[in-house]
Amino acid sequence: MSALLQGKTALILGIANKWSIAYAIAQAFRREGATVLLTYQGERLQRSLEEIGGNLGAAKVFQCDVSKDDDLANLSATLAPEFPKIDIVVHSIAFANSEDLARPFLQTSRDGFRLATEVSAWSLVGVANAVRPLMTDGGVIITLSYLGAQRVIENYNVMGVAKAALEASVRYLAGELGADNIRVNAISAGPIKTAAARGIKDFSKILEAIAAKAPLRRNCTPAEVADTAVFLASDLGRGVTGNTIFVDSGYQIMGL
Ligand SMILES: NC(=O)c1ccc[n+]([C@@H]2O[C@H](COP(=O)([O-])OP(=O)(O)OC[C@H]3O[C@@H](n4cnc5c(N)ncnc54)[C@H](O)[C@@H]3O)[C@@H](O)[C@H]2O)c1
Numbered sequence: 001m002s003a004l005l006q007g008k009t010a011l012i013l014g015i016a017n018k019w020s021i022a023y024a025i026a027q028a029f030r031r032e033g034a035t036v037l038l039t040y041q042g043e044r045l046q047r048s049l050e051e052i053g054g055n056l057g058a059a060k061v062f063q064c065d066v067s068k069d070d071d072l073a074n075l076s077a078t079l080a081p082e083f084p085k086i087d088i089v090v091h092s093i094a095f096a097n098s099e100d101l102a103r104p105f106l107q108t109s110r111d112g113f114r115l116a117t118e119v120s121a122w123s124l125v126g127v128a129n130a131v132r133p134l135m136t137d138g139g140v141i142i143t144l145s146y147l148g149a150q151r152v153i154e155n156y157n158v159m160g161v162a163k164a165a166l167e168a169s170v171r172y173l174a175g176e177l178g179a180d181n182i183r184v185n186a187i188s189a190g191p192i193k194t195a196a197a198r199g200i201k202d203f204s205k206i207l208e209a210i211a212a213k214a215p216l217r218r219n220c221t222p223a224e225v226a227d228t229a230v231f232l233a234s235d236l237g238r239g240v241t242g243n244t245i246f247v248d249s250g251y252q253i254m255g256l
Contacts, residue, residue, distance in 0.1 A: 092143070
């Protein structure tokens with residue numbers, strides 16, 4: 001079988017290190033023949049991301065902090081000279097104040113709520129709008145969500161609300177962009193040990209609960225999430241838009 005993403009150019013936002021889900025997605029996209037362009041959040045990550053980009057064979061590595069209007073406004077201009085057509089965007093970004101992931105949800109502050117939803121949900125809309133001019137031949141936008149968007153998960157708190165806004169944003173973007181053959185989907189991944197996950201209190205207990213209860217009796221792997229991203233990004237996924245697809249060893253179907 002030929003490579004599934006041959007000839008496609010993918011912009012991947014959200015690699016912090018080799019444990020990032022976006023790293024596994026970049027690896028899988030390269031395996032399938034895509035040209036990958038990586039962004040990192042800020043200068044602190046520049047050196048390590050350039051090294052990671054080199055190892056992955058990325059065609060470009062540059063900064064994009066989604067909380068900065070200038071970085072978003074510059075996205076298309078930075079890419080256009082070398083990469084006038086973007087086929088795939090992977091948004092793998094989230095942030096919340098750690099205290100909002102530890103105290104009762106009831107005590108979430110106005111600023112904490114705004115920060116979590118802005119960085120973790122609105123940023124998908126901001127990135128889509130910024131890259132849209134380069135998606136000239138249809139396209140695919142993929143973001144990462146979690147079950148806490150739909151169910152109450154202890155300590156996920158404001159991030160669950162942000163993920164609910166993210167999943168709703170996926171549907172609204174899919175509704176609008178479908179006319180231009182741009183598909184928008186979320187992958188709801190099971191828990192995976194990453195830097196972001198370490199911010200969630202008692203994360204290891206969540207991993208243990210999934211391994212005990214999920215139909216597959218184990219946690220999902222970054223590579224499984226990445227292969228689903230390949231499916232969505234490739235022509236195999238051409239009929240799928242506006243969805244949240246679970247890659248979680250089946251955990252979300254379970255009751256007691
Ligand atoms: N790890 C899990 O258990 C899990 C499960 C389901 C969904 N997710 C989601 O997957 C996505 C990736 O997280 P991860 O687990 O790979 O952790 P990670 O820490 O490796 O990735 C999070 C990324 O968000 C980036 N980021 C945060 N604020 C940013 C900003 N202002 N501008 C640009 N980038 C910013 C960070 O730099 C980092 O690269 C997140 O949306 C997360 O919520 C993670």
